[in-house]
Amino acid sequence: MMLSKGLKRKREEEREKETLAVDAWWLDPSLPAAAQAPPAAASSSLFDLSVLKLHHSLRQGEPDLRHLVLVVNTLRRIQASMAPAPTLPPVPSPPTAPCAADSLLASSDAALSASMASLLEDLSHIEGLSQAPQPLVDEGPPGRPVGGSPPSLGALDLLGPATGCLLDDELEGLFEDIDTSMYDSELWAPASEGLKPGPEDGPGKEEALELDEAELDYLLDVLVGTQALERPPGPGR
């Protein structure tokens, strides 16, 4: 075992399986370090490991952005190497690992992009509440945008099915202790979902409108800073 004694290992039960397969490949002295294409099984376990890391990183209250970006970029490299070439004719069936990789890709790629996008958007969204607007940027950092990623999602969409398979309840738990009453109001519901019923049952349309305006005023006040963030006023103010 090449890891030295005394080394802390996180999440041992999850990593045990992957470690051996991955280590074996990398330590094989007969294989030159990187000149060979890694076997699909090893790529797949490296992929899983990276996804776990990403998951763990995203679960931090305030993720280490450098760690996050490096893991995501590594994940993209692995994905790119695992993706089958589109122009090749169907080849005789290779071992099952690539199929597992493909299904993992299919289920994880969209979810990965979605969860990554939504979390980063969320960081950006929260920044918007806490700071004056920053100067516009002429050029972003060099880097390829994620191909085929879904349109940027708002914070609420974390609860949607796209993230379900990758990020479980722990991600929602991240927000448990934040007062979300502001978000629960119908003001924040995406237009496509239609308005949810208000706290009081079946208000008249005028009353519903009035409710919206009061809450809108309240939220504008918060954003402008004239009012501290507190529980929004109940209906009928």
Place this chain on the structure above:
Amino acid sequence: MPSGTLAPLGSGSGSALSYWGPNEPHLPVSPPTADIISTVEFNHTGELLATGDKGGRVVIFQREPESKNAPHSQGEYDVYSTFQSHEPEFDYLKSLEIEEKINKIKWLPQQNAAHSLLSTNDKTIKLWKITERDKRPEGYNLKDEEGKLKDLSTVTSLQVPVLKPMDLMVEVSPRRVFANGHTYHINSISVNSDCETYMSADDLRINLWHLAITDRSFNIVDIKPANMEDLTEVITASEFHPHHCNLFVYSSSKGSLRLCDMRAAALCDKHSKLFEEPEDPSNRSFFSEIISSVSDVKFSHSGRYMLTRDYLTVKVWDLNMEARPIETYQVHDYLRSKLCSLYENDCIFDKFECAWNGSDSVIMTGAYNNFFRMFDRNTKRDVTLEASRESSKPRAVLKPRRVCVGGKRRRDDISVDSLDFTKKILHTAWHPAENIIAIAATNNLYIFQDKVNSEMH
């Protein structure tokens, strides 16, 4: 400019590379609390050495003046002052705790009797003033010795209070708090050579501050993409040029360096020079980007070169050549075949610092197993030394260490597989003029000195 220091790595006589010995007699020096040291910094004269730790404390050591009576014992570093710089804070909007860990300390050039330094955690920079008090007034008319008000009826004559000497007291006070400038985590601060401004850098932005103004800062670099989905690169370190107050450099997680000129534009998103080495195709792997991420960048004292540290190497760059570094030194190339395991245990993300000696002829950086490495740019020789209690008894001389990677193993060699990856030397500092180095090994501070050099004085 620093005095010419003799190369600490052997003077051509063939003797062992073992001129380094611990400062005596207090080494190894432990900070008052057993906390992990997170930054080490000498001041501009080397008289003071500041350390910051995870608990938000700053400890300042002062070099005792050399005693004429005992010329053998060079000035040692003793504790001068300890204070709590940052406390843990809670960001209520994000429901997150802000760590009090001191990420960086930078000294201001001394302009009067007081010393000043900047210390920063993830979010807030503070300016501290350190003053000495060695006199106190005595003989007040209205107060007695304990400070209680006198009964006025007992006062029959007036006296002028006089200043009497007292035991030295070091007072530290916060003079400025530069808050709310950063959304992301601050990784660097750097004082400008104009001594009026400084910059602070986080993952995505760099701000310019005036030392006297705390309620606003000027954003000079912003690499935040319009769409956070497109984020692929972050700022990892930044520093002002030591002489040209308009120039600064920042490094990225993709291994590039950008030299920016503040005269060119208000927002320095467009670099003046981009330093980047093309990827070596024979060493390409999934981890190429991670190991190319620059963890530290330091201008040479001359201002002609830059030193960068990435996971496996230190590189010297000439400001006049953007295409590639002029020198590359392997710190621990034996780890190249272990990258996967190091990725798994997150060691591959460790951020090591690097340092120049006073004459820019030797560079130093830390590694694992409490090893640190020095490279002599002129002789091209290098040495591996260990910061440990066993090797640091008074008057001991450090023995060079060797990591063996298979093949013949000498008696004291360490094999790669028995390296302790929890003992990492991330923070090192070199005295600006003399061959004195400060090494932070987890919660211990080691100060080593070049003995041979001292004898030559």
